[in-house]
Amino acid sequence: MLKQLLFKTDKRCLYKFIYNLGIKGVLSFNRFQNRLKKGEFFPAFHFISVTDDCNLNCQGCWVMGKKKNSRMSAEQLDQIITETKAQGSYFFGILGGEPLLYKPLFEVFEKHSDCYFQLFTNGTLLTADVAEKLRKCANVTPLISFEGDEEVADVRRGGTNVWQRTHEAIDHATNAGLVTGVAMSVCKSNLELAMSPEFINSLIKKGVTYLWYYIYRPVGENATVELSLSREEIEQLRSHMVEARTKYDLAIIDAYWDGEGNGLCPAASGLSHHINASGYIEPCPVIQFATDRVGEKPLAEIYRSSAFLRDLKVEIPKKTSGCIIMEDPQWLVDFVEKYEAADTSGRDDEAERLRAMEKVCSHGSGKPIPEKSWAYKFAKKRAFFGLGAYG
Incomplete structure (x- = not known):
């Protein structure tokens, strides 16, 4: 992986990766920890x-089915980034929808050249020209979704030729010298592929720097609960990741376990929160309820005063170390109704959907499987979440 970074990455992209993400990321994590020690709170980073x-x-997309799509103004996005930088945090996950459809995107990347951005994209719009623009910005790592083989990808993504277009996006990104990641939302239909040595080695051959595994979460208009992993499958995936970190020449990232293999909820820990396209501040992208909105108060004041966000961090760990929306969606509805939180799904039926949803296993359901790699153990404690290991 180091050889790939040092010799195949564009030099400006490499510098921004090391300085903006690495060095400044460690410092921002230290500030986050110091705030917690003083009883203060502001997330380490924002999605x-x-x-x-x-x-x-x-x-399982939380955006689909909205009565009206929203687009964040460039001014509001600039405000969020500026106020977050004032707290000493410089890393942002940029999501959609598909963020490459957002017209002011590259202007934002260029304006905030002191930050580092992770661009969550389905890849179908990541052309060679787009990759070149990202190379010139130098402070962006594209994280390209890869959801299955030629047949499964079209079903999972609701498109045509998605597998081929995703491969082309990876080639465009790596050929441009970008620090390139591939993400997979692991479910029953792609679990075998996710753990396949052939699949992982094909990414290494293409020049991919990191592979980020998520666990499929049944949310949105087309939740498809039957794709959710069983407890045994989650443990199988976790074991695979622990072993993969000791033998493959790319970084294996997860968002759900600490170094000892205990489940972790980034929202409940306060590491990250999500701001949706309408400006609502949500605990995470899949918990689509909020009591606070960007612009009503400064972000720092919102995080100091929001009883909803504060108490959620206290109450979720009492229920699970995993994902509350999977393990006890009915409890979540009771909680948000107690705080009179607004439905921010854009569908106006999220509470009703969760009331009717069956409970499924999450990463908090299985037995702890500790990391074997000392580097990952260290990263998960100190080095900016192990390039995303906590986020």
């Missing part, structure tokens, strides 16, 4: 959905 617009229709 920001800049638009609800998308050119695909994925299973």
Whole structure:
């Protein structure tokens, strides 16, 4: 992986990766920890959905089915980034919809050249020209979704030729010298592929730097609960990741476990929160309820005063170390109704959907499987979440 970074990455992209993400990321994590010690709170970083617009229709997407799509204004996005930088944090996850449909995107990347952005994209719009623009910005790592083989990808993503277009996006990104990641939302239909040595080695051959595994979460208009992993499958995936970190020449990232293999909820820990395209501050992208909105108060004041966000961090760990929306969606509805939180799904039926949803296993359901790699153990404690290991 180091050889790939040092010799195949564009030099400006490499510098921004090391300085903006690495060095400044460690410092921002230290500030986050110091705030917690003093009883203060501001997330270590934000996920920001800049638009609800998308050119695909994925299973389990929290954006689909909205009565009206929202697009964040460039001014509001600039405000979020500026106020977050004032707290000493410089890393942002940029989501959609499909963020490459957001017209002011590259202007934002260029203006905030002191930050580092992770661009969550389905890849179908990541052309060679787009990759070149990202190379010139130098402070962006594209994280390209890869959801299955030629047959499964079209079903999962609700599109055509998605597998081929995703491969082309990876080639465009790596050929431009970008620090390139591939993400997979692991479910029953792609679990075998996710753990396949052939699949992982094909990414290494293409020059991919990191592979980020998520666990499929049944949310949105087309939740498709039957794709959710069983407890045994989750443990199988976790074991695979622990072993993969010791033998493959790319970084294996997860968002759900600490170094000892205990489940972790980034929202409940306060590491990250999500701001949707309408400006609502949500605990995470799949918990689509909020009591606070960007612009009503400064962000720092919102995080100091929001009883909803504060108490959620206290109450979720009492229920689970995993994902509350999977393990006890009915409890979540009771909680948000107690705080009179607004439905921010854009569908106006999220509480009703969760009331009717069956409970499924999450990463908090299985037995702890500790990391074997000392580097990952260290990263998960100190080095900016192990390039995303906590986020």
